Amino acid sequence: MEGSTMSAATLPRSTPTHHDGTVHHDGTVVSVRGLTKRFGDFTAVDDATFDLRADRIYGMLGRNGAGKSTLMQMLTGQMFPTSGDVEVFGAAPAENRDVLANVVFVKESQSYPFDFSVECVLENASRFLQNWDADYADELLREFELPRKRRVKKLSRGMTSALGVVVGLASRAPLTVFDEPYLGLDAVARQRFYDHLLADYAEHPRTVVLSTHLIDEVADLIEHIVLLDHGRVVIDETTEDLRRAAWLASGPATAVDTLAAGMRELRRETLGTQARVALQGEPSDEERAAASRAGVVLEPLPLQQYVIDLAAGTHGPNRKESR
Numbered sequence: 378m379e380g381s382t383m384s385a386a387t388l389p390r391s392t393p394t395h396h397d398g399t400v401h402h403d404g405t406v407v408s409v410r411g412l413t414k415r416f417g418d419f420t421a422v423d424d425a426t427f428d429l430r431a432d433r434i435y436g437m438l439g440r441n442g443a444g445k446s447t448l449m450q451m452l453t454g455q456m457f458p459t460s461g462d463v464e465v466f467g468a469a470p471a472e473n474r475d476v477l478a479n480v481v482f483v484k485e486s487q488s489y490p491f492d493f494s495v496e497c498v499l500e501n502a503s504r505f506l507q508n509w510d511a512d513y514a515d516e517l518l519r520e521f522e523l524p525r526k527r528r529v530k531k532l533s534r535g536m537t538s539a540l541g542v543v544v545g546l547a548s549r550a551p552l553t554v555f556d557e558p559y560l561g562l563d564a565v566a567r568q569r570f571y572d573h574l575l576a577d578y579a580e581h582p583r584t585v586v587l588s589t590h591l592i593d594e595v596a597d598l599i600e601h602i603v604l605l606d607h608g609r610v611v612i613d614e615t616t617e618d619l620r621r622a623a624w625l626a627s628g629p630a631t632a633v634d635t636l637a638a639g640m641r642e643l644r645r646e647t648l649g650t651q652a653r654v655a656l657q658g659e660p661s662d663e664e665r666a667a668a669s670r671a672g673v674v675l676e677p678l679p680l681q682q683y684v685i686d687l688a689a690g691t692h693g694p695n696r697k698e699s700r
């Protein structure tokens with residue numbers, strides 16, 4: 378499975394999941410309306426409104442301090458909003474056992490009771506999470522080379538991250554939220570996590586939210602992006618649409634300028650008569666053809682760069698409005 382080229386976009390889509398027991402929904406798993414969280418006079422999440430649909434992998438992206446963790450804590454019932462509404466499977470998640478039995482939230486700084494062994498952590502999780510798969514948890518322990526009997530306090534940082542990943546995956550929770558739990562993992566273990574996530578998601582579709590700074594690393598995994606900037610939702614779009622929304626144009630500056638005239642310029646580098654410009658917007662076929670004849674090379678802006686340029690553009694000097 379390692380090195381798999383499968384991506385979320387190619388996976389089969391199930392119909393909205395109807396789980397046994399209490400959780401039923403019409404395809405909208407999370408509904409957030411005007412959600413706001415203030416700490417004193419500081420607004421960490423500012424009037425957020427969006428939906429998360431069943432059986433999709435979402436990327437929750439944003440710079441440090443953008444409000445991702447705060448938002449995810451409200452989604453998973455760990456924090457009360459100051460104002461606005463959040464519904465998970467049609468109900469407020471906080472202190473709602475039925476909802477929370479179908480939600481797993483794994484974070485980077487996850488702390489487990491120090492005296493618990495690895496297997497004790499898994500046993501505990503299995504008691505709270507309705508769809509827990511013990512066989513899959515065992516398989517994942519072997520895969521991530523986690524010693525069952527070792528106490529949590531004796532685990533390395535990477536092993537602690539791996540334990541979070543095992544809990545998150547084996548829970549098969551209809552709403553699975555990972556708040557950068559894989560930061561402690563090395564590149565090989567991260568790839569293992571991505572591969573497992575995709576393979577298991579194909580067999581057991583669920584709604585997954587991944588928060589990460591490693592955007593290009595997960596770009597093929599995530600189907601939809603919610604981008605936060607200073608607590609506000611600035612992008613809520615499918616990855617496919619986003620890929621068509623931003624371009625890097627390189628070539629003779631005058632020809633690049635002609636193409637850029639109708640688009641929003643995010644960033645510019647010039648060298649003599651040559652320019653390389655990051656642009657937001659969708660050029661028409663005629664504009665593309667004319668640019669190409671004039672020697673302009675047009676390529677999609679990598680997602681990570683787009684997000685960086687957008688965040689800089691929201692607050693930086695180089696802002697130009699357009700279509």
Ligand SMILES: Nc1ncnc2c1ncn2[C@@H]1O[C@H](COP(=O)(O)OP(=O)(O)OP(=O)(O)O)[C@@H](O)[C@H]1O
Nearest residue numbers: 416419420421439440441442443444445446447448
């Ligand atoms: N309990 C709190 N009291 C006061 N301020 C807080 C509290 N929790 C979060 N904040 C502030 O809210 C803002 C958003 O924090 P949050 O942890 O949600 O950001 P983030 O996007 O997850 O950041 P990172 O990627 O660095 O983890 C930050 O400015 C943070 O300092």
